[in-house]
Amino acid sequence: EVRLVQSGAEVKAPGESLKISCEGSGYGFINHWIAWVRQMPGKGLEWMGIISPINSDTRYSPSFAGLVTLSADRSTNTAYLQWTSLKASDTAVYYCARLGFEGLIVLPTGVFGGYFDLWGRGTLVIVSS
Amino acid sequence: DIVLTQSPLSLPVTPGQSASISCRSSQSLLHANEYNYVDWYLQKPGQSPQLLIYLASNRAAGVPDRFSGSGSGTEFTLKISRVEAEDVGVYYCMQSLQTSRTFGQGTKVEI
Numbered sequence: 001e002v003r004l005v006q007s008g009a010e011v012k013a014p015g016e017s018l019k020i021s022c023e024g025s026g027y028g029f030i031n032h033w034i035a036w037v038r039q040m041p042g043k044g045l046e047w048m049g050i051i052s053p054i055n056s057d058t059r060y061s062p063s064f065a066g067l068v069t070l071s072a073d074r075s076t077n078t079a080y081l082q083w084t085s086l087k088a089s090d091t092a093v094y095y096c097a098r099l100g101f102e103g104l105i106v107l108p109t110g111v112f113g114g115y116f117d118l119w120g121r122g123t124l125v126i127v128s129s
Numbered sequence: 130d131i132v133l134t135q136s137p138l139s140l141p142v143t144p145g146q147s148a149s150i151s152c153r154s155s156q157s158l159l160h161a162n163e164y165n166y167v168d169w170y171l172q173k174p175g176q177s178p179q180l181l182i183y184l185a186s187n188r189a190a191g192v193p194d195r196f197s198g199s200g201s202g203t204e205f206t207l208k209i210s211r212v213e214a215e216d217v218g219v220y221y222c223m224q225s226l227q228t229s230r231t232f233g234q235g236t237k238v239e240i
Contacts, residue, residue: 035230037178045170045178045221047230059228062130095177103164103184110228112160115168115183117190122177 002026004120019082022096029077030054033099040092086127093122135233142212152205152222166226173218
């Protein structure tokens with residue numbers, strides 16, 4: 001079965017660090033970019049960034065650059081999203097998604113295209129004192 | 130950043146009737162390769178989003194043919210013909226013409 005399996009819910013205090021995961025299975029994990037999407041409580045979807053598992057080429061949304069770090073481990077087919085110091089405003093559900101191939105253009109100047117054709121179930125992160 | 134504006138934001142529907150959602154972009158999403166870089170997603174209650182339409186008009190695998198996408202440049206439409214109860218949820222358009230992808234605000238479809 002083709003799927004993305006995300007790690008379980010987390011409850012953290014402000015200032016703590018956190019790393020959540022997204023494991024791909026049933027397909028060639030290294031061949032597809034992985035995106036991360038945030039959904040704050042009761043709100044819409046926000047794109048955070050993308051990473052290529054084959055070489056860890058990473059592109060961030062300006063809104064999240066410097067606030068989070070994306071990484072990937074080819075040996076375990078797993079992508080990661082991490083924070084060094086959480087804030088209450090990081091409380092949200094975080095989804096990983098696989099990018100499809102058709103229309104995908106990868107250049108040093110940007111990564112264009114790549115619809116999100118497979119989604120994980122999301123990881124709920126609650127940051128509260 | 131490219132801004133996507135969806136309308137309406139709330140859409141009451143009647144099973145068996147058709148429904149349309151508009152997505153307008155602040156810039157053309159038509160690339161020189163003739164692809165329009167807009168996709169449509171549905172987030173059913175309590176679920177993660179799922180891909181419905183990619184590159185403006187291509188139905189994703191397993192998506193019923195009552196869903197269709199159309200448009201080019203800055204104006205795009207998702208049409209649901211013969212709405213069914215299982216189609217309720219929030220529909221989002223997303224552009225990927227820029228590396229910094231953006232989503233529309235979402236349209237809530239309810240019976």
